[in-house]
Amino acid sequence: MNPPVALTIAGTDSGGAAGTAADLATFAALGVHGACVITAVTAQDTTGVSDIHAIPVATVEAQLRAVFDDLPVAAVKTGMLGSAEAVALVVRLCAGRPLVVDPVLVATSGAVLGGEDVRRAYLDHLLPVATVVTPNLDEARALAGHDGSPEGIAAELANAKSAVIVTGGDPEATGTCTDWLAEPGRPPIPLTHPAVPTKNDHGTGCTYSSALAAHLAHGAPLREAAEQAAAYVTRQLTRSQHWTLGRGRGPIAHTKEIA
Template sequence: MNPPVALTIAGTDSGGAAGTAADLATFAALGVHGACVITAVTAQDTTGVSDIHAVPIATVEAQLHAVFDDLPVAAVKTGMLGSAAAVELVACLCAGRPLVVDPVLVATSGAVLGGEDVRRAYLDHLLPVATVVTPNLDEALALAGHDGSPEELARELAGLKPAVIVTGGDPEATGTCTDWLAEPGRPPIPLTHPAVPTKNDHGTGCTYSSALAAHLAHGGTLREAAERAAAYVTRQLTRSQHWTLGRGRGPIAHLNT
């Protein structure tokens, strides 16, 4: 029996922690065949991003057509898109499909991965056709353009038509953390899960959004997929909690053992 197919549209990470490396590993771990469209090649490690080479927009489009013309894609997940043109292209070609948008604008290291034109393209083109958008608090603040609580930001961004999950991970937290899930026309609801205090969290956002896409590809409801994705991330952070890989913020585990 064929596995479901999920597609990641994102940049590479030469350190193997985030981007398409994290997405494809997560898809495989959760029983999904992963396809990928590369939007940018980055030189990065656990300390930061040192170089970005954007893939020509025509090549991004050719990759999308190659996947969609050949494979039965059950869910699409976007990560770093890098340019307003790429955001608009993805919105055009992925509209009508189950679509998880991880609005990558700033890397964990602080590197800016998308400017004001990219932010506007997300708001005007991609979020209105998305199934769900998964910003962390910093990304939610950037998209909204003003301060607010995670609950308030989730409610506001859901007014743009997608469901929204403002993720609540905190590398220094203990006890529990809370994600806020808001669906259009409904009040936000808190989804709590155990906190894992660790500095090995590089790739966590990519891993969460790709796990969410994988569970949607399996046919789960949005809430089920969100809770299972959070549980997967918690498990993987626990596995890598005490690793000493790299000189900066180490990678979240993508191992099953």
Template sequence: MNPNPPVVLAVAGTDSGGAAGLAADLATFAAHGTHGACVVTAITAQDTTGVRSIHVTPVQMVADQIDAVLDDLPVAAVKTGMLGSPEVVRLVAERLAHLPLVVDPVLVATSGAVLGDEAVRAAYVAHLLPVAHVITPNAGEAAALLGTDGAPDVLAAALADLGPSVVVTGGGTSGTCTDWLAVPGQAPVALTHPALETRNDHGTGCTFSAALAALLARDVPLPDAVRRAAAYTASQLALSKDWNLGRGRGPIAHTQPMPTHPIEENR
């Protein structure tokens, strides 16, 4: 029996507030019993209220990081977040297409800050989406990638026509939330789960896609992996729903529930 955990690689940017990006990815990988490796594509000066500045990592440095990981570790799956430049999008498509590739097409932060311009969007469509195993846009990102509005199921089907399986993640603050799973050549399937009302949702998309990548690394079939990633994300939102961290959209929990221990009366 192999004692080693599966290795999952995150290719993404940092969030100095610790809510999204690599902070969310690595914590989520650990929660799923996988070993997280990382490639830093950008450094953001960011908090719960917004993104103050961005430093995009030079493409050669991104390539060196990818090579360092692949030359040494048996990567089982890859998750991408903010990629920062069209050159890095193309690099990821070239170097990592042979692995199960979960693409979270990060174009806009929770605060509304633009994290990927038109050149990045075009590079996603031309280079990365066709080689991705699954992509996880929200409805706004799906519409931006396609350059057209539409119902989430229609957007999911249109993106699946480009090659990858697609999960268009839902929104909402009450009642139910519906994600749409589209596999190339099949009709989109609605996956409904309870929605949770909370302002502490910064990092939700990163957490969902990282959980999905970790589950795929463990050979969980895609439909089940999508459901389990959504359930995990919902549990983390529930854990942090009453937190009061930061002045803006607070972070989704990257912690686990604290264990309870009996009090030792005679200590």
């Protein structure tokens, strides 16, 4: 019996923590066949991004068409798109499919991965056709253009079609983290999960959004998929909690226990 297929449209991470490396590892761990479309090649490690090479939009389109012409894609997940032209391409070819948008504008290290034109393209074109958008609080505030509570900004960014999950949690915290899920026409609801105190959190956002896409590809309803994605991220953060890989913020685990 064939596994469901999920597609990531994102950049690479040469350090293996985020981007397509995280997405494909997460898809595989959750029983989904992963396809990938590369939007940019980055020189990146746990300390930051030192170089970005954007893939020509025509080549991004060729990759997308190759996947869609051959594989039954059950869910699409976007990460770093990098340009307004790439955003427009995703809207044109992916609208109408289950679509998880991780609005990658700034890397964990602070590197800018999308300027004001990309932010506007997300707001005006991509968010309205997404199934769900998964910003962390900083990304949500950047999209909204102002500070605000996670609950309030989730409600603001949700629209007639798209749900929003503002993911939360301080990596230094203990206790619980709270994500805020705002679905069209409904008040935001808190989704709580254990916090994992660790500095090994590079790739957490990519892992969460790709886990969400994987569970949607399996047919889970949105809230259930969100809760399962958060549980997966918690398990992986716990696994890598005390690793000492890299000189900066270490990677979230993309390994699993060997039986």
